[in-house]
Amino acid sequence: MIAWSQHAASRTSRLRPSAIREILKLTQRGEVISFAGGLPAPDLFPVAAIREASERILSKRGAVSLQYSTTEGDPELRAWVASRYAGVRPEGVQIVSGSQQGLDLVGKCYLDPGDVVAVAAPTYPGALRAFEAYEVRFRAVEIDEDGMVPESLAEALESGVKLIYVIPDFDNPTGATLSLPRRHAIVDLARAHGVPILEDSPYSDLRFEGDPLPYLVDLAPDVVIHAGTFSKTMVPGFRLAWLAATPEALAPVTRAKQAADLHTSTFTQMLALEVARGGSLDGQIAKVCEHYGSRRDIMLAALDRELAGVSGFRWTRPHGGMFIWVSGPDEFDTTSTAHAAIEAGVAYVPGEAFYADRRRTDGLRLSYSVASPEQIEVGIARLAAIFRAA
Amino acid sequence: MIAWSQHAASRTSRLRPSAIREILKLTQRGEVISFAGGLPAPDLFPVAAIREASERILSKRGAVSLQYSTTEGDPELRAWVASRYAGVRPEGVQIVSGSQQGLDLVGKCYLDPGDVVAVAAPTYPGALRAFEAYEVRFRAVEIDEDGMVPESLAEALESGVKLIYVIPDFDNPTGATLSLPRRHAIVDLARAHGVPILEDSPYSDLRFEGDPLPYLVDLAPDVVIHAGTFSKTMVPGFRLAWLAATPEALAPVTRAKQAADLHTSTFTQMLALEVARGGSLDGQIAKVCEHYGSRRDIMLAALDRELAGVSGFRWTRPHGGMFIWVSGPDEFDTTSTAHAAIEAGVAYVPGEAFYADRRRTDGLRLSYSVASPEQIEVGIARLAAIFRAA
Numbered sequence: 099m100i101a102w103s104q105h106a107a108s109r110t111s112r113l114r115p116s117a118i119r120e121i122l123k124l125t126q127r128g129e130v131i132s133f134a135g136g137l138p139a140p141d142l143f144p145v146a147a148i149r150e151a152s153e154r155i156l157s158k159r160g161a162v163s164l165q166y167s168t169t170e171g172d173p174e175l176r177a178w179v180a181s182r183y184a185g186v187r188p189e190g191v192q193i194v195s196g197s198q199q200g201l202d203l204v205g206k207c208y209l210d211p212g213d214v215v216a217v218a219a220p221t222y223p224g225a226l227r228a229f230e231a232y233e234v235r236f237r238a239v240e241i242d243e244d245g246m247v248p249e250s251l252a253e254a255l256e257s258g259v260k261l262i263y264v265i266p267d268f269d270n271p272t273g274a275t276l277s278l279p280r281r282h283a284i285v286d287l288a289r290a291h292g293v294p295i296l297e298d299s300p301y302s303d304l305r306f307e308g309d310p311l312p313y314l315v316d317l318a319p320d321v322v323i324h325a326g327t328f329s330k331t332m333v334p335g336f337r338l339a340w341l342a343a344t345p346e347a348l349a350p351v352t353r354a355k356q357a358a359d360l361h362t363s364t365f366t367q368m369l370a371l372e373v374a375r376g377g378s379l380d381g382q383i384a385k386v387c388e389h390y391g392s393r394r395d396i397m398l399a400a401l402d403r404e405l406a407g408v409s410g411f412r413w414t415r416p417h418g419g420m421f422i423w424v425s426g427p428d429e430f431d432t433t434s435t436a437h438a439a440i441e442a443g444v445a446y447v448p449g450e451a452f453y454a455d456r457r458r459t460d461g462l463r464l465s466y467s468v469a470s471p472e473q474i475e476v477g478i479a480r481l482a483a484i485f486r487a488a
Numbered sequence: 489m490i491a492w493s494q495h496a497a498s499r500t501s502r503l504r505p506s507a508i509r510e511i512l513k514l515t516q517r518g519e520v521i522s523f524a525g526g527l528p529a530p531d532l533f534p535v536a537a538i539r540e541a542s543e544r545i546l547s548k549r550g551a552v553s554l555q556y557s558t559t560e561g562d563p564e565l566r567a568w569v570a571s572r573y574a575g576v577r578p579e580g581v582q583i584v585s586g587s588q589q590g591l592d593l594v595g596k597c598y599l600d601p602g603d604v605v606a607v608a609a610p611t612y613p614g615a616l617r618a619f620e621a622y623e624v625r626f627r628a629v630e631i632d633e634d635g636m637v638p639e640s641l642a643e644a645l646e647s648g649v650k651l652i653y654v655i656p657d658f659d660n661p662t663g664a665t666l667s668l669p670r671r672h673a674i675v676d677l678a679r680a681h682g683v684p685i686l687e688d689s690p691y692s693d694l695r696f697e698g699d700p701l702p703y704l705v706d707l708a709p710d711v712v713i714h715a716g717t718f719s720k721t722m723v724p725g726f727r728l729a730w731l732a733a734t735p736e737a738l739a740p741v742t743r744a745k746q747a748a749d750l751h752t753s754t755f756t757q758m759l760a761l762e763v764a765r766g767g768s769l770d771g772q773i774a775k776v777c778e779h780y781g782s783r784r785d786i787m788l789a790a791l792d793r794e795l796a797g798v799s800g801f802r803w804t805r806p807h808g809g810m811f812i813w814v815s816g817p818d819e820f821d822t823t824s825t826a827h828a829a830i831e832a833g834v835a836y837v838p839g840e841a842f843y844a845d846r847r848r849t850d851g852l853r854l855s856y857s858v859a860s861p862e863q864i865e866v867g868i869a870r871l872a873a874i875f876r877a878a
Contacts, residue, residue: 099679099682099710099711100682100683100684100710100711100737101682102684102734102736102737102739102740103736103739103740105598105650105682105684106597106598106740107596107597107598107599107600107603107622108600109596109600110597110740110743110744113597113740113743113744113746113747114743115743115746116746137555137556138555140551140552140554140555141551143550143551143554143555145546145550145551145554148546148550148554149542149543149546149547149550152539152542152543152546153539153542153543156535156538156539156542157539160533160535160538160539161530161531161533161535162530163725164530164533164535164538164723164724164725164726165527165528165530165533165723165724165725166527166719166724166725167725195585195727195749195752195753196749196750198747198748198749198750199748199749202747202748202749206497206499206621207496207497207500207503208495208496208497209497210497210498210499213497224747224750227746227747228747228748230747231596231744231747231748232497260495289489292489292490292491292495293490294490294492294495320489320490321489321490329556333554333555333755334554334555334556334754335553335554335555335556335557335753335754335755336554336753336755337585337749337750337751337752337753344492346492346493347490347492349492349493350492350493350496350500350503353500353503353504353505354500354503354621356503356505356506356617357503357588357592357614357617357618357620357621358588358589358592358618358621358748359584359585359586359588359589359592359727359749360586360588360614360727361727362585362727363585363725363726363727363753363756364724364725365723365725365726365756366753366755366756
């Protein structure tokens with residue numbers, strides 16, 4: 099008989115279950131309107147295009163598509179990915195099994211125990227979890243509606259940082275987009291301090307308004323490892339994403355990937371490439387943007403109407419992506435109101451999960467990607483009632 | 489400008505590229521007969537069944553099959569996996585992205601830097617790579633035609649071991665199968681010392697002769713984490729496998745999996761379950777066994793004919809799986825003859841790669857899974873000529 103928990107490696111004490119997944123389990127009970135998940139809307143999945151692609155691949159290249167393949171990824175898919183960037187060559191693309199694996203492998207290759215990662219406060223909890231497995235510490239950097247604040251990052255860098263983690267577009271959870279001057283300022287800081295940036299960019303294609311801004315990796319391929327994905331533009335169920343950087347930056351990542359899972363599914367790589375090349379991906383992205391954009395408008399209008407009168411509350415106005423961040427008064431505790439909200443039939447993610455130190459509780463994340471217009475109206479009204487009562 | 493190699497984490501110095509993959513690259517040049525790869529024969533893939541499964545899933549459950557899903561894996565697939573074992577419950581199954589990820593996650597959860605892993609010498613290099621990323625040391629255990637030698641394992645355990653890694657059936661690279669008395673002896677040793685066993689079982693279903701022996705996890709679910717896979721029985725391109733153990737043993741593994749890649753592809757899980765349930769998997773396995781069994785016979789006959797006269801050479805006679813292990817005289821160097829062999833148009837994997845300390849060079853691995861009968865005859869004759877000359 100093994101006492102498994104006593105036998106476990108020291109790093110496992112850092113592996114916390116996801117607070118979001120716990121909330122999501124609760125929302126599956128009964129008639130809860132969920133603004134909690136970060137799920138793409140399944141009605142928009144390009145099922146017909148995938149069905150055709152699957153039929154074509156299995157009828158013409160069945161054996162190849164189901165065999166082992168290279169650790170780096172399908173050469174044609176790597177070339178397709180590289181063509182989406184100004185500063186990336188196909189040899190600088192590593193296919194991974196979802197962006198989360200990209201974050202994990204960068205952590206595995208570039209973070210020793212005790213190293214410091216600079217992250218926005220709040221930031222994506224999946225990134226915190228990926229890096230925590232390597233027994234690192236976090237340094238919180240301020241973030242506002244123009245994204246990560248360079249002055250705050252500069253301070254962090256002075257105290258010693260090994261990696262900077264940035265979500266440039268339609269941030270999870272704040273919805274913020276890093277302004278162009280700040281993009282330049284942040285890569286300049288990274289260069290000056292010799293500290294690499296991990297640019298996590300799952301939402302960048304989902305822009306409803308304004309002009310696209312250059313990726314950090316295109317501004318500064320010498321200091322940036324970029325993570326992109328099909329999860330939000332095509333489907334998440336393939337678990338298909340990529341890292342894009344210089345071949346030098348990715349050399350250890352490819353070796354780590356080989357040790358971690360040999361390679362990403364040959365079949366889903368070929369499926370995604372076939373769908374992307376079929377020309378339907380841009381139309382698909384336009385459809386997703388229109389859908390999410392209209393839901394964002396409805397949610398912002400509902401917040402303006404229902405929550406404007408509740409003292410101390412404010413919220414972000416994202417130009418794309420899936421998330422709005424709501425802040426209450428400083429002493430407000432969104433963790434304790436979350437349970438009351440679920441009892442009232444509405445779910446959100448309490449802000450606590452987005453802070454490395456879990457100290458701030460005044461924020462919460464709302465997702466507008468899967469709720470219907472009516473659910474958004476009803477759900478925001480219910481939330482406002484709870485916040486007024488609290 | 490970042491000096492990436494200087495910036496890398498200490499563990500990356502352990503991440504060596506795969507010697508086998510380097511050999512495989514060479515075999516793609518020209519007319520090389522390859523006994524080097526561990527690839528399943530692609531002509532045997534159940535492409536028609538997968539095509540039908542894909543069509544059924546995408547037409548009826550398209551949205552669900554392409555959405556995010558749970559970290560543990562598809563509940564129905566977990567139940568199907570559990571039903572293949574005597575001592576495993578569905579809650580004790582964690583779906584992973586290929587067995588390699590299973591090895592990596594067990595390493596991540598149960599190995600601290602400096603810990604010792606007991607491995608057969610020789611053993612599967614992918615396991616060495618997975619564990620090396622966690623900065624462990626290896627303790628070599630003897631292996632013969634009846635598998636890992638319990639007396640040698642007992643000695644290793646006396647000196648302090650954190651994990652025992654065992655391939656019970658048709659070992660990679662030796663082809664050995666662990667005898668029933670040794671299975672009992674090894675789980676008894678693990679229990680007595682309170683050291684868990686990782687049972688890596690990718691080939692167990694590919695038995696050509698003799699009766700199946702019980703899995704270690706069925707003999708001792710209290711001390712064993714078992715890894716099984718669809719890669720050798722269905723297709724490797726899905727990257728779909730599982731760990732089976734007690735829920736306590738897998739609790740940290742599930743959290744580590746969440747941090748590593750959220751979950752395994754929803755779509756490939758549903759595809760594999762549909763094919764497995766369609767009833768064609770047992771027929772598929774029988775077809776693979778018949779094919780590999782006849783190839784093994786041809787290769788053994790060729791070795792008996794061509795190599796019997798070459799002094800000091802001997803080879804194993806596997807009862808299943810994909811590999812024969814050839815040993816030369818003690819001073820023989822299969823690494824240096826590998827290049828001559830490739831020039832003569834035949835490839836194998838030099839034995840060096842299968843030893844944690846890379847000290848022994850007298851062995852080599854032959855795979856009979858993909859070569860044609862004629863290629864086997866010609867290739868073994870070429871090899872014998874080279875060994876005679878060396």
